[in-house]
Amino acid sequence: MRFATLDDGSLDGRPVLVDRHHGRCVDIRPRADHLLQVLQRWDSLYGELQALQRQLDAGQAAQAFDFDPRLARAPLPRAPQWLDASAFLNHGRLMEQAFGTEPIPLFDTVPVMYQGASDDFLGPCQDVQLPDLAHGIDFEGEFGVITGEVPMGTPPEVALDHVRLLVQINDWSLRALGPHEMATGFGFLQAKPSTAFAPLALTPDELGDHWQDGRVHLNLAVQWNGERFGEPHGREMHFDFGRLIAHAARTRRLSAGSVVGSGTVSNVARSAGSACIAERRVIEKIDGGAIRTGFMRDGDRVRMEARAEGDGGRGPFGVIEQRVRVG
């Protein structure tokens, strides 16, 4: 199933299923009021919604209408929790060099994860309003999962069973504010403004072989102001999403609809490019001795689309395409 949420002025938005061409959609009301409710009532709604998806894909859903991704909000405009890891170790190690911080202890055996704000997620085409260019405005391309209810203490071996939906994320970051917040030990807060999502949230079966071992096996194609910035692949994720969910749920339960993120997608091969500016900057410094790239400016655009290698078609999550507005 391919879920999206359209803007209808309400807090949680209008929930729809989208067809395989991303051209048509159908309202899932009155089966559920919004996507969060679908996640809360997953087992009882699953069969009925799957049947509606099949009708839509066959062109037989009576109330279907055109799907306009510019009207899409985040699939969950608000979620119970947003827990973002740093599971691509190549990215984390480069960021240590970028920030000049101490190596993170146990980085390759225990996931690191911060809790972000989950009350104000942005849609795929929403402008990003930020207060100050001097904060070092950066995008971060990620993959994520939306969970069902996860009991406290769920072990990694079964945690993947709680994955309900897969998502594609742009985790906006303010790089000038990060190092101080890390040094306090209290973690990221001001450095992490509202996070944005691609329009579609997919059941894992929608990705076929591209969902493997609890990882999204797709390239994340990132463009900055229309130019290729990077296309790293999801397979180099060190901890799989099962391990990340178990980490998050070690001393708490996760409510249905919690979002767990991979951290910035990153590959060891330099040819892959990067999914955030901070990483490119530190690579420039390491490989060439000097940083050449600045952070984002007012009016800058970023585009992100996950794609199978060699596939010229539409990315399964749709496209994130956002513009920065400062001041």
Place this chain on the structure above:
Amino acid sequence: MRFATLDDGSLDGRPVLVDRHHGRCVDIRPRADHLLQVLQRWDSLYGELQALQRQLDAGQAAQAFDFDPRLARAPLPRAPQWLDASAFLNHGRLMEQAFGTEPIPLFDTVPVMYQGASDDFLGPCQDVQLPDLAHGIDFEGEFGVITGEVPMGTPPEVALDHVRLLVQINDWSLRALGPHEMATGFGFLQAKPSTAFAPLALTPDELGDHWQDGRVHLNLAVQWNGERFGEPHGREMHFDFGRLIAHAARTRRLSAGSVVGSGTVSNVARSAGSACIAERRVIEKIDGGAIRTGFMRDGDRVRMEARAEGDGGRGPFGVIEQRVRVG
């Protein structure tokens, strides 16, 4: 006004107003479905709810019924954000010694704050289920505010205008997990399981002179297994709640219903005692050379009640009284 939320099996609970003796209450439905909705529609509901509060206090609310705090959930069982500071610097400085961590940079000029889980707040009399005694189970007595909508970039001078309700908090902490999470720079996650709240959320006028300069001027009386543990006063809070709200909203907006916490209430005078075990332990070590007090055990009870000095009456927020269950 004195708001509480009763358990009726629903996600957000049944919202009530409580009389000045905490003996009777009245449902605020159908004016609002739950307390979060009251905060979302504050200006339009304020007058009507205030009139209902007056009726109740005069014994003239037709549908009033007995208020049983044992049936109370957290005033907001789920909230858009939970942002907890460490604004009692005495506590923070003692904790640096307890954890053996580096001094927090700019600690007395820039607030520190972590984002906690806000999807699963506990009621005042709910058992606390935790997985492992070895995690160092500790309570933390705090004060907090619930905000209205706070625009991004709200300055400290006007941030206090966004305070809607005051609350009393028990911020459960797992002390053995904190130092590693601080060392990663990503901040507290596993070290902070679900947070608990006293039954009543109060409009600031309910505290009279005890709400001053953006601080709660009350003692927080803490008992552990029936014995006095501490009674620190709220006046030594270094950053007021206006400053904390502004810090939280510097690069994001806060949705109506966001909760901002003071961090553990703590006084310089040793006679005040402590509002958490970790602080007592480090004081024992500093003053006597050895830690004598262990963390909580299965079945242990903690009781917290904010009171005016010399006032033998009921605390305005009611009482937190919780039992720990391990395994």
